[in-house]
Amino acid sequence: MANVGLLFVGAVLFLDGMMLLGKVDARSAAIFNLFVGGLQVLTPTYLIIAANGDPRKILLASGIYLFGFTYLYVGVGLLMGLDTTGVGYYSLFVSIVALGFSFVSFRLIKDYPFGAIWLYWSFLWMLFFLLLGLKMESLTQYVGWVTAIEGWVTGVIPAYLLLAGYWVHTDEIAIALGAFAVVVFGGLWVFTRRQAPPRPEVAQGTPAGSGGY
Secondary structure, eight states: OHHHHHHHHHHHHHHHHHHHTTSSOHHHHHHHHHHHHHHHHHHHHHHHHHTTTOHHHHHHHHHHHHHHHHHHHHHHHHHHTOOSHHHHHHHHHHHHHHHHHHHIIIIIIOOHHHHHHHHHHHHHHHHHIIIIISOOGGGHHHHHHHHHHHIIIIIIHHHHHHHHTOOOOHHHHHHHHHHHIIIIIHHHHHHHHHHSOOOOEEETTEEESOOOO
């Protein structure tokens, strides 16, 4: 059941990335955020009830709420036109807690691919904090690309491999995830900085150009 939810987490991250890049209307993206947010609250609730008190199963299920509440918060915020500061600072909370789940995956469960994936999520939610909480709007294009890519790398592809029974060679998957993050996200940073519009300049007493995104 959790793997099905992971598939749709990938979908909503891809959609939200496209929204940040200006390809999807914010209000239409809000509806899908509510759908996936509801799923990601119902799923861990069922898993915790079905865990019969097993601490490990409860721990693993509890992390799903972090993202379910994010998508619900984003969906409601977009529809109501709320200020983004609240979801931004909630994203900071998620980013920090995700580091703990990464530690658990690496050290206690020995699930190295998901240890890496939790680091991906911690990085992404920290970007959400910078963009939405601290209003660093110059990061919009970079955050949009990272969000869309993480939708596939941390959601759709792992979910499909898990559901189809192809989630094997996990040590190699973890190494590949680490290398991919460094190369792609580092390259994207350089690319988006080069694509950034110039700051406003004054020529012959008349403002020219535009800054920000």
